[in-house]
Amino acid sequence: xxxxxxxxxxxxxxxxxxxxxxxxxxxxxxxxxxxxxxxxxxxxxxxxxxxxxxxxxxxxxxxxxxxxxxxxxxxxxxxxxxxxxxxxxxxxxxxxxxxxxxxxxxxxxxxxxxxxxxxxxxxxxxxxxxxxxxxxxxxxxxxxxxxxxxxxxxxxxxxxxxxxxxxxxxxxxxxxxxxxxxxxxxxxxxxxxxxxxxxxxxxxxxxxxxxxxxxxxxxxxxxxxxxxxxxxxxxxxxxxxxxxxxxx
Numbered sequence: 001x002x003x004x005x006x007x008x009x010x011x012x013x014x015x016x017x018x019x020x021x022x023x024x025x026x027x028x029x030x031x032x033x034x035x036x037x038x039x040x041x042x043x044x045x046x047x048x049x050x051x052x053x054x055x056x057x058x059x060x061x062x063x064x065x066x067x068x069x070x071x072x073x074x075x076x077x078x079x080x081x082x083x084x085x086x087x088x089x090x091x092x093x094x095x096x097x098x099x100x101x102x103x104x105x106x107x108x109x110x111x112x113x114x115x116x117x118x119x120x121x122x123x124x125x126x127x128x129x130x131x132x133x134x135x136x137x138x139x140x141x142x143x144x145x146x147x148x149x150x151x152x153x154x155x156x157x158x159x160x161x162x163x164x165x166x167x168x169x170x171x172x173x174x175x176x177x178x179x180x181x182x183x184x185x186x187x188x189x190x191x192x193x194x195x196x197x198x199x200x201x202x203x204x205x206x207x208x209x210x211x212x213x214x215x216x217x218x219x220x221x222x223x224x225x226x227x228x229x230x231x232x233x234x235x236x237x238x239x240x241x242x243x244x245x246x247x248x
Contacts, residue, residue: 003228004029009072009079009120011063011112012086014041016185017135020220021083026054028224033076034058036086063112064104073119078127081227082120084113084157085135087150089187094148102149109153110160117164125171132168133226134161134177138242141179154179158238165236174235176226181242182207183214209244 008025012018014036026032026049034045034056042058049056061072063086088108090101117132124130139147140154157177164175182188182204189201205212222241225231240246 002029003081003224006080006227007031007033007076007078008081008083008227009033009035009076010083010085011035011061011072011116013083014038014045016187017180017183017216017219017223018083018085019045020216021085021223022056023049023052023054024217024220024224025081025227026056027052028228030055030081032056033079035061035072035076037062063116064107066111066115069112069116070119073116076120078123079120080124080130082117082130082132083135083223083227084116084132085223086112087135087137089147089150091146091150092148093146097149105149105153109150110156113157114160117160121164121168121173124173125168128172130168130173131227131231132164132173132175133223134158134175135223136161136177136179136238138179138181138240138245141240141246161238162236169235174226174231176231176234176236177238178219178222178226179238179240179242179246180219181214181240181245183216183219185216188213207245208242209248212243214241214243 008030010022013022013034022032022034036042046056046058059075062068088105090105134157136158137154139151140158161177219241
């Protein structure tokens with residue numbers, strides 16, 4: 001799959017699935033705009049890409065801040081691919097969820113992709129092409145105690161995926177989502193340990209039909225497919241990359 005002569009903006013691209021996606025996109029020929037809050041991690045991601053012969057630059061952004069989000073959109077300019085990957089994952093039973101955690105999750109997981117897409121999409125529409133990939137979660141479909149806010153924001157993002165596909169499709173812009181299952185990222189492993197204890201990783205692995213958690217690269221491969229022309233007749237879809245967790 002190739003993204004030669006394409007420019008891609010990836011949020012949350014300094015770690016986990018986002019970083020693997022940035023590396024994979026660059027290897028496929030894309031000029032990658034790496035975005036995140038951590039400047040050091042951003043520099044490390046860009047360095048890894050350039051050392052491998054790819055093209056990348058880092059744009060710092062705090063997606064809870066609308067001014068920072070607008071500045072990111074301005075700095076990115078016209079892009080061919082937008083990956084709304086950044087996420088906040090507060091873990092708490094509903095009865096003890098604090099307002100700050102709730103507001104942060106809504107801001108990062110829902111408000112940020114909404115207004116970043118609103119800022120980026122017009123240039124795609126004017127050009128008559130583009131791909132937007134939203135990163136959801138299996139928790140948008142599978143109920144998991146402690147994930148109420150996160151699950152709700154991801155379910156809303158899947159709804160936006162369908163709406164945006166209907167809005168932008170006539171102009172040649174495709175919008176799809178990936179719904180990863182349990183993935184071996186630092187954030188997920190930390191959260192699992194907090195909620196399920198030391199055996200949490202093993203418990204999650206056993207729930208999938210393949211008996212293991214995903215590696216970030218495996219999810220990034222699905223994102224690359226949706227960003228590339230190999231998925232040219234796909235829009236409004238939510239791809240479950242969860243080893244069958246939501247199928248059985």
